Amino acid sequence: MFTKGSKVYSMLTGVCPKCHQESMYVTKNPYILSDTLKMHEKCSHCDTKYRIEPSFFYGAMYVSYAVGIAFAVAAFVISYLFIGTGLVTAFIAIVCTLIVFTPVIMRLARNIWINMFMSYDKNLVKK
Numbered sequence: 001m002f003t004k005g006s007k008v009y010s011m012l013t014g015v016c017p018k019c020h021q022e023s024m025y026v027t028k029n030p031y032i033l034s035d036t037l038k039m040h041e042k043c044s045h046c047d048t049k050y051r052i053e054p055s056f057f058y059g060a061m062y063v064s065y066a067v068g069i070a071f072a073v074a075a076f077v078i079s080y081l082f083i084g085t086g087l088v089t090a091f092i093a094i095v096c097t098l099i100v101f102t103p104v105i106m107r108l109a110r111n112i113w114i115n116m117f118m119s120y121d122k123n124l125v126k127k
């Protein structure tokens with residue numbers, strides 16, 4: 001499920017959604033904030049254009065909302081249910097989690113968004 005060729009692999013690692021051969025992003029580390037959303041124009045292996053149309057990645061905002069909720073729920077469950085903090089502390093934990101993971105959430109949202117429109121094609125790998 002998490003190996004090369006699956007959508008989950010591309011969503012989690014940010015590789016080209018069609019050939020899974022290289023990263024879509026210029027820098028691998030999302031925490032270099034000036035380069036968090038800097039992407040290559042197209043894949044150098046299979047020539048896939050990442051920005052299918054102008055402002056294609058605006059749609060990733062909707063996905064980032066869902067991903068943010070998932071991170072917030074995870075932060076709440078861990079702090080409130082597992083560690084046993086109070087509600088105020090759990091709230092602070094949620095806010096801190098969302099701030100710290102913003103670059104990761106933004107990239108995850110883009111990866112999920114582009115994988116909604118493109119699928120892995122193993123014929124492209126051999127090129």
Ligand SMILES: [Zn+2]
Binds near residue numbers: 018019044047
């Ligand atoms: Zn590719």
